[in-house]
Amino acid sequence: MTTKVLMKGSEAIAEAAILSGCRYFFGYPITPQNEIPEYLAKHLPKVGGTFLQAESEISAIYMVLGGAAAGARVMTSSSSPGISLKQEGISYMAGAETPCVIVNIMRGGPGLGAIQGAQPDYWQATRGGGHGDYRLLVLAPATVQEAVDLTYQAFDLADKYRNPVMILGDGILAQIMEPVELPEANNQLPDKAWAVGKNENRPRNIVSSSYPKVDELEKVSIRLHERYAQIKKNEVRWDSYLTDDAEYVIASYGSAARIAKAAIKMARAEGIKVGLIRPISVWPFPTEPFQNIVPQTKFFLSFEMCTGQMIDDVRLAIGNERPVYHYGRLGGVIPLPEELLAKIKELVKEAK
Amino acid sequence: MDKVSSFPKTLVDVPMHYCPGCTHGIIHRLVAEVIEEMEIAFKTVGIASVGCSCFCYDYFNFDVVASAHGRAPATATGVKRVHPECLVFTYQGDGDLAAIGTAEIIHAAVRGEKISVIFVNNGIYGMTGGQMAPTTLPEMKATTSPYGRSTALTGYPIKMTEMLALQDGCVYAERTKISSVATINKTKKAIRKSFELQIAGKGFSVVEILSTCPTNWGMEPLESIKWMEENLETYYPVGLIKDEKEVK
Amino acid sequence: MHELLLAGFGGQGVMLMGKILAYAGMKEEKQVMFIPSYGSEMRGGTANCSVILSEEEIDAPVVSKPTVLVAMNTPSFDKFESSVKENGIIILNSSLITKETTRENVKIVKVPASDIAKGLGNERIINMVLLGTLIAVTNCVKVGSIMASLKEILPPHRHNLLPLNQKAIEDAMSLVK
Numbered sequence: 001m002t003t004k005v006l007m008k009g010s011e012a013i014a015e016a017a018i019l020s021g022c023r024y025f026f027g028y029p030i031t032p033q034n035e036i037p038e039y040l041a042k043h044l045p046k047v048g049g050t051f052l053q054a055e056s057e058i059s060a061i062y063m064v065l066g067g068a069a070a071g072a073r074v075m076t077s078s079s080s081p082g083i084s085l086k087q088e089g090i091s092y093m094a095g096a097e098t099p100c101v102i103v104n105i106m107r108g109g110p111g112l113g114a115i116q117g118a119q120p121d122y123w124q125a126t127r128g129g130g131h132g133d134y135r136l137l138v139l140a141p142a143t144v145q146e147a148v149d150l151t152y153q154a155f156d157l158a159d160k161y162r163n164p165v166m167i168l169g170d171g172i173l174a175q176i177m178e179p180v181e182l183p184e185a186n187n188q189l190p191d192k193a194w195a196v197g198k199n200e201n202r203p204r205n206i207v208s209s210s211y212p213k214v215d216e217l218e219k220v221s222i223r224l225h226e227r228y229a230q231i232k233k234n235e236v237r238w239d240s241y242l243t244d245d246a247e248y249v250i251a252s253y254g255s256a257a258r259i260a261k262a263a264i265k266m267a268r269a270e271g272i273k274v275g276l277i278r279p280i281s282v283w284p285f286p287t288e289p290f291q292n293i294v295p296q297t298k299f300f301l302s303f304e305m306c307t308g309q310m311i312d313d314v315r316l317a318i319g320n321e322r323p324v325y326h327y328g329r330l331g332g333v334i335p336l337p338e339e340l341l342a343k344i345k346e347l348v349k350e351a352k
Numbered sequence: 353m354d355k356v357s358s359f360p361k362t363l364v365d366v367p368m369h370y371c372p373g374c375t376h377g378i379i380h381r382l383v384a385e386v387i388e389e390m391e392i393a394f395k396t397v398g399i400a401s402v403g404c405s406c407f408c409y410d411y412f413n414f415d416v417v418a419s420a421h422g423r424a425p426a427t428a429t430g431v432k433r434v435h436p437e438c439l440v441f442t443y444q445g446d447g448d449l450a451a452i453g454t455a456e457i458i459h460a461a462v463r464g465e466k467i468s469v470i471f472v473n474n475g476i477y478g479m480t481g482g483q484m485a486p487t488t489l490p491e492m493k494a495t496t497s498p499y500g501r502s503t504a505l506t507g508y509p510i511k512m513t514e515m516l517a518l519q520d521g522c523v524y525a526e527r528t529k530i531s532s533v534a535t536i537n538k539t540k541k542a543i544r545k546s547f548e549l550q551i552a553g554k555g556f557s558v559v560e561i562l563s564t565c566p567t568n569w570g571m572e573p574l575e576s577i578k579w580m581e582e583n584l585e586t587y588y589p590v591g592l593i594k595d596e597k598e599v600k
Numbered sequence: 601m602h603e604l605l606l607a608g609f610g611g612q613g614v615m616l617m618g619k620i621l622a623y624a625g626m627k628e629e630k631q632v633m634f635i636p637s638y639g640s641e642m643r644g645g646t647a648n649c650s651v652i653l654s655e656e657e658i659d660a661p662v663v664s665k666p667t668v669l670v671a672m673n674t675p676s677f678d679k680f681e682s683s684v685k686e687n688g689i690i691i692l693n694s695s696l697i698t699k700e701t702t703r704e705n706v707k708i709v710k711v712p713a714s715d716i717a718k719g720l721g722n723e724r725i726i727n728m729v730l731l732g733t734l735i736a737v738t739n740c741v742k743v744g745s746i747m748a749s750l751k752e753i754l755p756p757h758r759h760n761l762l763p764l765n766q767k768a769i770e771d772a773m774s775l776v777k
Contacts, residue, residue: 006623006634024433032629050433054426055459062423062456066399068431069417074430092420177619177634179626196415197435202396206409208400208418255661260658336664 003178009144010035012180013045013077013103013167021186022073022101023049026063028056028082031115033105033169036077057082060104061089065189068098069207071195072154077103079171080121081112083129089224090164091130094224096211097194099158101151102136103167105174108332116332117171119254122309123166126283132172133221135228137161137235138283140168141251144178150280152183157235159190161227170305172255181256231284239278242268246275248348249293249339251314252303253279256328260303264338267344274344282310287317298351300324303340323351360384362393364413373566373573375530378405379472381413382540383443386547397431398437399424401453403445404478422453425460428467439547441468446487447477450512457516461556464521469558471513474565475584482568486510489587494568509587517594521580523555525594529562529585531577533597535589548598562588601656602740603663607648607680608693616753617670618649620731623753624745625653633658646676653740668738669695669732671697672713691733693726708765709737709776716771724760725768732772743769 007015014036016023025040041051054060060076065073078086083104093100108118137157141147148170152326154165196205211217241261243249249299252260257278268275277293279286290300297323302311308326315324327343329335357364362384369508370376387393399418402421409416419427430442447458449471460467476494477483484494484501487509491500517525522547527538539561546557560570562584564576571579604621608614618634625632635650645665665685671677671692681701684690689707695714707733713729735741752760 003733004360006626006632008620024430026430052429055455055462059426059429059456059459062419062426063430063433065419065423066417066427066432067429067434069432070434072434075665088420089423096418175636177622178658179632196397196417197438198395202361204413205415206418208416209410210406210418212407235429259660259662265659277450310592318446334662336662337660338664 004181006177007144007180008035008175008177009035009169010038010105010149010174011145012148013151013169014039015182016148017101017155018043018047018049018154019183019185020073020152021189022155024067024072024074025049025076026054026060026067026074027061027076027078028054030079030082031317032080032107032117032174033077033103036103036105049116057085058089061086061093061350064100065089065093065096065098068093068100069072069096069196071192071197073159073189075101075103077105078129079105079107080109083121083124087130090136091128091132091134092209094128094134094136095132096207098164098207100155100164101158101167102164102167103151105343106168106170108330114332115171117173117175117255117305117334118330118332119170119256119305120170120309122282122304124153124284125166126313129139132251135231135283137163137165138168139165139237139279140280140282141173142257142278144173144243145174145180145187145221146181146280147173152186153244159192159217161231163227163231168254170255171332236284236286236288238289239280240289241276241278243275243277245267246273246293246299247296247298248272248274248344249297250274250276250301250303251279251290252276253282253310256303256305256335259335259337260340263340263344266337266341269289271343272348279310285313285317287313290314290317292301294318294321297322299347301347302326303333303335304328306330355418356451358389362388362413364411365438366410368411369407370404371567372563373576374404375561375563376472378530378536379470379539379561379563380408382499382543383441383470384412384534386540386544387439390544390547390551392439392547394552395437396441399428399431399440399442401444402479403448405445406422406479408443415513417441422448422451423456424448425453425465425467425469429460429463429465432465432467436466439468441470441547443468443470444472445478445484446471446473446475447480448513450486450510458519461519461522461558463515464523464555466553466569468548468550469556470543471558471560472563473560473584473588474563474580475509476565476568478565478568487581511588513558513593516556516558519556521556522558522594524549524557524596525560526561526592527560527588527590529580529590531562531581538552552557554596560588562590601652601654601667602738603665603667603685604651604653604670604734604740605646605648605663605666605668605680606670606682607646607653607676609653609675610647612647612672613724614672615649617727617731618651619753621651621653621741621748624741625651625721627745627748630654631656631658633661635661635663646673646679648680668734670734672726672730673697674699689737691737692731693736709733711775713771713772717768718773719752720764720768722764725765727771728765728768732769733776734752735769736773736776743773
């Protein structure tokens with residue numbers, strides 16, 4: 001029997017990274033994710049790894065680029081404002097086809113905002129984030145166990161597609177403690193023939209996102225686009241709850257989805273047939289489950305801790321077939337299940 | 353008859369894109385020759401920056417990672433931490449290193465990052481078309497200082513290598529120039545010393561090389577060399593700034 | 601399902617108390633969640649955390665209406681008294697909290713926790729006294745699980761404090777019975 005350990009979300013992410021073979025972390029402090037670098041500063045040296053605190057988020061992401069170009073499993077983590085600073089480097093990494101894992105523990109924004117958990121970076125995460133026509137594979141865990149599992153897989157996915165993968169969490173997930181089962185340490189890392197380093201028996205390797213000839217850059221863009229199509233085909237992840245007979249469907253991800261689940265239980269107790277579709281990969285977005293449930297659904301309700309960003313993807317999935325509403329609290333205020341229940345009841349009443 | 357010189361295997365035999373009279377080509381060759389002579393090409397990783405030299409990976413015949421404007425020292429850090437056995441150097445211009453990349457270069461020196469920095473200083477932004485750099489001399493004309501650099505408006509030229517030499521993590525800092533066979537040979541020696549110190553695991557080192565930009569200075573190549581020695585060099589004196597022996 | 605809200609001021613061992621409860625629940629194969637007070641609430645004033653112990657899957661990572669409030673000082677009592685669920689329990693440290701509740705539909709358990717801790721020779725074990733009261737009143741976890749968890753959570757150089765902790769818990773439990 002695997003034993004469970006009680007872990008904080010942020011520390012669980014850090015431990016899962018080590019177990020997945022990550023040996024290099026470059027970062028810069030920012031609340032509410034400091035337990036990730038702190039954990040790795042303590043534990044990476046014990047497994048022969050390197051933790052290095054950079055002078056800025058910008059520098060950190062370019063250290064990640066260097067480490068990834070050198071073939072290692074590399075991670076960085078930050079929170080909203082810091083992730084904004086990293087965007088230049090993330091774009092370079094996408095362009096240079098270098099794998100890495102980036103953790104964004106979202107907080108309230110814009111600007112310096114507040115340090116409490118929120119979900120205002122959905123657009124930034126799912127649309128690439130920086131300049132240029134690229135995508136990140138973005139995974140949004142809702143529980144500490146899922147944070148472990150997805151972080152562990154994220155390194156494999158990054159290597160498989162030679163693309164940065166983002167773990168999109170929030171201050172709630174990072175701070176709560178839950179029992180988790182940790183996976184086995186991964187000791188079989190893939191060979192990376194394209195990486196730089198000792199080069200005795202091969203031609204030189206160049207890792208670059210610079211393609212000054214337009215026809216060459218177009219070819220690269222098409223290649224990236226085709227890879228994104230593969231990701232869309234293979235890596236869509238989602239979960240659903242009480243959707244079989246649902247007449248109303250809530251769309252929610254991450255910590256918000258757990259609040260949604262509690263509200264759905266309350267609504268069900270009052271006889272309201274409401275269910276949940278929870279995207280686990282927010283890019284690629286699970287459009288199919290939303291499309292498939294349209295015939296039985298009277299309305300969709302996107303429940304997010306922001307003014308409504310994922311609602312766009314729900315609308316893109318179902319078109320104008322059904323109304324799509326939004327409910328959420330802002331700035332780091334945690335919405336309560338009771339509030340969502342009240343919103344559900346109000347919308348159900350209007351729909352009748 | 354003995355062969356006394358040949359084209360280094362560490363350079364790709366293609367025409368370079370640099371302007372006539374530009375010294376990047378000479379500096380590329382010096383770097384390549386040192387690597388060949390030290391027989392370390394198999395474990396060398398160059399880090400390209402942004403500027404005229406951003407396509408140096410078209411010419412260097414060894415592994416190169418292209419970084420963003422100013423970020424080469426951070427990228428070099430990542431590579432070196434993963435492959436401490438490799439020779440890792442950045443190749444940066446003054447726009448890249450002395451402006452947008454100030455934080456990255458200073459902190460690489462502060463950490464004593466075991467990398468070598470080839471810093472080519474011609475006091476102007478070359479690739480973007482001759483804009484004012486932090487290294488541009490007072491009263492010197494550039495496209496964004498069309499009346500000459502006003503110190504009242506933009507301050508004074510930055511002395512990066514002196515600043516880097518102040519950091520305890522920096523083991524060797526020297527400024528050279530490319531103007532004659534003698535100064536080219538001196539520059540090569542400085543590059544070799546920097547690489548040798550890195551291989552010996554000593555720490556951060558920087559070789560600043562005063563260079564010319566005939567195109568953006570609006571001069572003939574020979575005239576630009578003269579101008580460099582009479583103007584740039586008076587502000588940025590060549591010579592040893594910090595020697596390894598000073599390091600405890 | 602137990603939704604416990606533990607509140608006091610910094611240094612009263614609120615967080616440790618919460619972690620021990622979550623750990624003990626996990627040992628009993630319950631579903632558990634430990635929720636620290638998020639963000640800047642951590643600075644100054646009251647320190648608080650929540651623990652959910654349940655036989656079923658835990659959904660919302662938030663406790664808005666606790667079934668039990670453990671209030672270690674007056675500001676915590678003032679802040680959270682009204683949030684306690686109907687027919688819930690408030691365990692208060694009567695050494696520091698002298699006011700009476702305004703709630704009619706909650707059970708009040710008064711424990712002179714600071715005085716008991718002082719009597720045992722260590723004021724810092726006030727959290728263990730209240731932990732003893734809490735498990736005696738609610739039966740949310742067994743004392744054996746608490747002791748086993750303490751042993752795992754406390755670093756070895758603090759294990760000399762285990763007997764004192766156990767005594768504080770047991771003394772408080774016997775006061776309830």
